Amino acid sequence: MKRIHIIAPFVLALAASVSAQPARAAANGCDGPKTGFDNVYCFAKVYMELDHQLNANYVALIKRIPRAQQTMLKAGQRQWMANRDRRCLSTEGGGNTVNIDCAIDTTRRRVQFLSDRAAECSAHGCSTSKLGNDD
DSSP: OOOOOHHHHHHHHHHHHHHHHHHHHHHHHHTTSHHHHHHHHOOOOOOOOHHHHHHHHHHHHHHHOOHHHHHHHHHHHHHHHHHEEEEEEHEEEEEEEEEEHHHHHHHHHHHHHHHHHHHHHHOOOOOHHHHHHHO
16 A cells, blocks of 8 residues: 655645646656656546546536435535545644545545436435435
């Protein structure tokens, strides 16, 4: 399991750099990163894309369900974020340590969960109890 120690301000600067320069991201060569900084950059790209998919799936789902189910989905999403942070983030020596494999895997599973709920809601209606899950 890869563990990359990232200090929060560095991640914010890196995220702004990646999102502002998509051509640079494509040209970076994440198929064969050469340094630890290349690894951080490439993992950040993967995580940011998953986060974008997560937000898109969440917005698409919340728009198609009634208010009572929206409340359940919001509660489930908040619980999922708290659980993700508890599992994948630790505070050590005045900085934050992000287990990037954990963050990517956890976010990927949530993206799929939201996608599955959207398909379920479109096909035969949403199961309210599932919307509140933090899977």
